Amino acid sequence: xxxxxxxxxxEGDVLSRIFPRLPAASAQLLGPGDDAAxxxxxxxxxxxxxxxxxxxxxxxxxxxxxHDLGWKAAATNLSDVxxxxxxxxxxxxAIAAPPHTxxxxxxxxxxxxRDCCAALAPGCGVVGGDLSASATLTLAVTAFGDLQGRxxxxxxGARAGDTIAAAGVLGEAGRxxxxxxRQAVTNDGTPxxxxxxxxxxxxxxxxxxQLAPSPPVGLGAVAARAGATGMLDVSDGLAIDAGRLARASxxxxxxxxxxxxxxxxxxxHGGEDHALLATFPAGTALPDGFRALGVIxxxxxxxxxxxxxxxQRGWDPYRGWDGAAG
Amino acid sequence: xxxxxxxxxxEGDVLSRIFPRLPAASAQLLGPGDDAAxxxxxxxxxxxxxxxxxxxxxxxxxxxxxHDLGWKAAATNLSDVxxxxxxxxxxxxAIAAPPHTxxxxxxxxxxxxRDCCAALAPGCGVVGGDLSASATLTLAVTAFGDLQGRxxxxxxGARAGDTIAAAGVLGEAGRxxxxxxRQAVTNDGTPxxxxxxxxxxxxxxxxxxQLAPSPPVGLGAVAARAGATGMLDVSDGLAIDAGRLARASxxxxxxxxxxxxxxxxxxxHGGEDHALLATFPAGTALPDGFRALGVIxxxxxxxxxxxxxxxQRGWDPYRGWDGAAG
Numbered sequence: 001x002x003x004x005x006x007x008x009x010x011e012g013d014v015l016s017r018i019f020p021r022l023p024a025a026s027a028q029l030l031g032p033g034d035d036a037a038x039x040x041x042x043x044x045x046x047x048x049x050x051x052x053x054x055x056x057x058x059x060x061x062x063x064x065x066x067h068d069l070g071w072k073a074a075a076t077n078l079s080d081v082x083x084x085x086x087x088x089x090x091x092x093x094a095i096a097a098p099p100h101t102x103x104x105x106x107x108x109x110x111x112x113x114r115d116c117c118a119a120l121a122p123g124c125g126v127v128g129g130d131l132s133a134s135a136t137l138t139l140a141v142t143a144f145g146d147l148q149g150r151x152x153x154x155x156x157g158a159r160a161g162d163t164i165a166a167a168g169v170l171g172e173a174g175r176x177x178x179x180x181x182r183q184a185v186t187n188d189g190t191p192x193x194x195x196x197x198x199x200x201x202x203x204x205x206x207x208x209x210q211l212a213p214s215p216p217v218g219l220g221a222v223a224a225r226a227g228a229t230g231m232l233d234v235s236d237g238l239a240i241d242a243g244r245l246a247r248a249s250x251x252x253x254x255x256x257x258x259x260x261x262x263x264x265x266x267x268x269h270g271g272e273d274h275a276l277l278a279t280f281p282a283g284t285a286l287p288d289g290f291r292a293l294g295v296i297x298x299x300x301x302x303x304x305x306x307x308x309x310x311x312q313r314g315w316d317p318y319r320g321w322d323g324a325a326g
Numbered sequence: 327x328x329x330x331x332x333x334x335x336x337e338g339d340v341l342s343r344i345f346p347r348l349p350a351a352s353a354q355l356l357g358p359g360d361d362a363a364x365x366x367x368x369x370x371x372x373x374x375x376x377x378x379x380x381x382x383x384x385x386x387x388x389x390x391x392x393h394d395l396g397w398k399a400a401a402t403n404l405s406d407v408x409x410x411x412x413x414x415x416x417x418x419x420a421i422a423a424p425p426h427t428x429x430x431x432x433x434x435x436x437x438x439x440r441d442c443c444a445a446l447a448p449g450c451g452v453v454g455g456d457l458s459a460s461a462t463l464t465l466a467v468t469a470f471g472d473l474q475g476r477x478x479x480x481x482x483g484a485r486a487g488d489t490i491a492a493a494g495v496l497g498e499a500g501r502x503x504x505x506x507x508r509q510a511v512t513n514d515g516t517p518x519x520x521x522x523x524x525x526x527x528x529x530x531x532x533x534x535x536q537l538a539p540s541p542p543v544g545l546g547a548v549a550a551r552a553g554a555t556g557m558l559d560v561s562d563g564l565a566i567d568a569g570r571l572a573r574a575s576x577x578x579x580x581x582x583x584x585x586x587x588x589x590x591x592x593x594x595h596g597g598e599d600h601a602l603l604a605t606f607p608a609g610t611a612l613p614d615g616f617r618a619l620g621v622i623x624x625x626x627x628x629x630x631x632x633x634x635x636x637x638q639r640g641w642d643p644y645r646g647w648d649g650a651a652g
Contacts, residue, residue, distance in 0.1 A: 029371055030478055033574075035409040035559050036375035036471065038478050041367035045355055048453065049362035050418045050468060054460040083361040092376045094466050099647065127374065130466075133647045134380040140420050140456075140466035142376060145362065152356055152364050233361050248359075321425065321459045 006106070006133070007099035014131060017103055021110040023117045025125030027089040027146070037127040039090050039144060046089075047145035047152065049080035055137040057321035062191035063180055064211050066105045069139060070112025071212040076235070077143035078121050079274040082220025083233040085153035086145030088121040093141050096134035106131075109139065112212070120217040136325075150224050153278070158230035158249035162279040162296040167216040167223070167289045169209055170238055171263060174270025176210030179203060191326035215274035219289045223278045226287045231278040239268040241277060243303045243312035249279075252299025257306050259293045264305070269313060332432070332459070333425035340457060343429055347436040349443045351451030353415040353472070363453035365416050365470060372415075373471035373478065375406035381463040383647040388517035389506055390537050392431045395465060396438025397538040402561070403469035404447050405600040408546025409559040411479035412471030414447040419467050422460035432457075435465065438538070446543040462651075476550050479604070484556035484575035488605040488622040493542040493549070493615045495535055496564055497589060500596025502536030505529060517652035541600035545615045549604045552613045557604040565594040567603060569629045569638035575605075578625025583632050585619045590631070595639060 006014060019032055030038035039046070053059060053073050064072070074091060081088045093113060095106065117124045124143075158164070184196035200207040208214070215233070223231055230249055234241045242253040260267045279296055280286060303310045332340060345358055356364035365372070379385060379399050390398070400417060407414045419439060421432065443450045450469075484490070510522040526533040534540070541559070549557055556575055560567045568579040586593045605622055606612060629636045 030480070034478070034480055034482075035406040035557075036373045036412070036469075036478075038371055038373055038410070038473070041370055041372050044367055044370060045364050046367050046372055047362045047364055048416075048418055048468075048470070050420045050454060050466070051456050052420045052422050052458040052460075052464075052466060054422050054458050054464075056461055057459040080361040084364070086362070090374075092374055092468055094376045094378045094468075096378050096380050096462075096464060099649070128376060130377050132378045132380050133383040134378075134462050134464065135382055135649070135651070136422075136460050136462035136464070138378075138380075138422060138460065138462070138464050138466075140376070140378060140464075142374075142418055142420075142468040143362075144374070147364070152360070152362075154356075154360055156360075231361075323425070323461070325461070 004103045005099065006097055006101050006103065009103060011131060014103060014106065018106055018110045021107060021114060023114040023125035025090040025127050026123040028125060028127045032128050039127055042146055043149045045147060047081055047084045047086040047147060048142060049077055050140065050142040051077050053139045056325040060191040060326045062193045062326050063184060063196045066108025067112040068211040070109035071116040073139040073141045074113045074116035075120060075213050075215055076274055077141045078217045079215035079233045081143050081145035082217040083231050083276055084145060085150055085220055085224025085231060086147045087221050088124040088143055088145045088217060090124060090127045090144045091141055092128045093126055094130040096132040096138040098135060099133055120214060153224050153228050153231040155230055155232040155245045156248040158245055158251050158279040158296045160251055160296055160298045161282045162229055163282060163284065163292050164253055164279050164294050164296055165286050165290040165292050166275050166277050167219045168273065168275030170273050170275050171266035171270040172206050172209035173213055173272040175266050176206035179206055210272065213274050216276055216289055219276055222287045223276065227284055228278040228280055231276060234273045234275040234277050237269045237271045239303050239310060240312045243301060245277065246299065246303060247301035250300060252297040252302035252304055253294065254297050254304040254307055255294040330429045331425065332423060332427050335429060337457060340429060340432065344432055344436045347433060347440060349440040349451035351416040351453050352449040354451060354453045358454050365453055368472055369475045371473060373407055373410050373412040373473060374468060375403055376466065376468040377403050379465045382651040386517040386652045388519045388652050389510060389522040392434025393438040394537040396435035397442040399465040399467045400439045400442035401446060401539050401541055402600055403467045404543045405541035405559045407469050407471035408543040409557050409602055410471060411476055411546055411550025411557060412473045413547050414450040414469055414471050414543060416450060416453045416470045417467055418454045419452055420456040422458040422464040424461060425459055446540060479550050479554050479557040481556055481558040481571045482574040484571055484577050484605040484622045486577055486622055486624045487608045488555055489608060489610065489618050490579055490605050490620050490622055491612050491616040491618050492601050492603050493545045494599065494601030496599050496601050497592035497596040498532050498535035499539055499598040501592050502532035505532055536598065539600050542602055542615055545602055548613045552606065553610055554604040554606055557602060560599045560601040560603050563595045563597045565629050565636060566638045569627060571603065572625065572629060573627035576626060578623040578628035578630055579620065580623050580630040580633055581620040
């Protein structure tokens with residue numbers, strides 16, 4: 001039995017294996033196969049965000065399945081669209097992969113893209129893409145959204161007195177990653193697929209939060225309709241992202257430690273949560289799925305916990321990567 | 327004197343060095359700095375295409391300057407937008423680079439993006455992006471366009487009797503690449519920057535066609551207004567791309583060898599031209615910048631030269647790369 005790799009198939013063969021697995025987008029007016037796609041933008045504008053996932057700094061092939069990779073690449077971009085208060089409409093996906101990559105890996109990525117769109121943003125689909133060769137497996141997803149006539153919800157809109165609230169899981173993605181680095185590597189530190197399987201079986205929630213997160217994509221537009229004044233995707237850790245909102249808005253964020261759970265440090269500094277952090281005018285009945293974490297105060301970019309200054313440390317893509325892959 | 331690298335700067339520092347160099351887009355409603363950008367889509371639709379450039383298969387750092395890389399990444403995507411008959415409005419740009427990359431390289435890429443937009447698609451600019459670490463320098467550009475109320479010009483629209491015409495340079499990019507592989511490598515085949523400089527000085531047109539092409543982006547919308555029935559970007563070689571148009575349209579493309587210049591083989595099989603190939607109803611006065619290359623005949627995907635079947639060979643991203651970088 002031979003393994004079919006990208007090098008053993010033509011570009012056309014590969015695309016014909018992938019296209020049928022991809023989800024269709026309701027907003028698609030012209031899909032893959034021409035020089036470009038055409039997507040509906042009902043209110044005369046579109047929201048756009050782009051995010052790359054790179055083998056090494058962003059994932060280990062010993063830990064993530066191809067399905068995980070496709071899922072996470074979609075989820076992180078869908079979350080950024082949601083954080084504007086928009087409804088995701090479409091994705092374009094560029095994949096660069098080593099020529100020896102089995103076609104099954106690309107098929108698995110396509111399945112993950114499809115299942116993530118179906119679960120988190122029904123109606124959103126893949127309208128186009130690109131396939132390249134590279135020494136480093138790389139997924140570049142660009143996602144689009146529809147503001148449905150509303151103003152985008154910016155990170156600069158928070159005002160003193162607002163309630164700060166979150167939707168989605170905080171801290172678990174970071175705990176899942178720490179678990180993998182502790183328990184899913186061999187004695188010399190090499191990521192190991194068998195060990196990762198055992199960790200996943202023991203802690204499915206934490207591992208899914210890291211490898212195939214389910215951000216509350218649908219709640220972005222819900223928050224906008226409920227009057228959110230500011231919003232952003234928590235991707236680098238609650239503390240650092242709260243600092244971004246505080247600086248952009250010219251305010252201070254004051255978290256109530258009683259709302260940060262049993263492990264406030266994991267919640268504040270975990271990273272890769274892809275939760276939504278939003279502010280609402282005082283007295284707003286928070287939409288289902290949001291929970292209050294504290295209040296916005298007069299300030300100039302501070303992050304406080306119970307009124308005391310708090311460290312805004314978080315993840316930096318260049319300083320944080322040691323060059324390892326696996 | 328120390329070199330500032332991506333690893334020595336924070337993500338915020340890098341972005342603050344890049345943003346001021348990037349071109350603004352007329353269609354930008356919200357630019358970089360939030361979770362996503364917002365772009366105007368005047369006629370309720372947008373055209374979108376994405377294309378990656380990867381160190382190794384797509385460029386050699388010994389041959390391309392950072393400015394070349396930014397320019398080419400923009401140009402190839404702008405050409406795909408033009409090939410739909412659309413006017414480019416905006417780009418998003420994701421760059422993954424090794425941590426030891428000097429910040430000057432990223433600044434040069436930004437300058438190339440800016441200068442290419444200014445030269446080929448005035449008003450088009452960069453509205454967002456992403457910066458990641460990777461062992462392999464990778465540029466993923468996604469480009470948007472405005473159809474201005476027109477139907478997109480598809481590759482499936484050519485009809486028997488149409489004139490087939492091209493705008494832009496054919497064959498020179500491939501000749502430029504062949505020249506680099508012949509004259510800009512050391513005896514052991516290693517790409518060499520000094521030798522490339524000499525080749526560029528001797529043959530500036532051929533080298534620019536390969537490393538920093540200037541596709542006729544503005545002529546895409548011109549062709550659409552002139553009644554083009556079919557159109558595509560010639561990226562993999564005239565013969566293979568004519569075959570794509572022929573198969574999509576269910577016709578045959580018959581080139582007149584008298585119109586293919588002194589070196590028809592280079593014109594038919596060169597690759598990376600990023601010329602526009604378009605079909606117009608018989609008798610259409612071709613817009614300035616287009617030249618007739620032949621006629622569309624009844625058929626089923628054939629490419630003919632003077633009525634005789636012709637090879638559709640061209641570039642395949644996986645079969646064509648030997649794994650070398652340099």
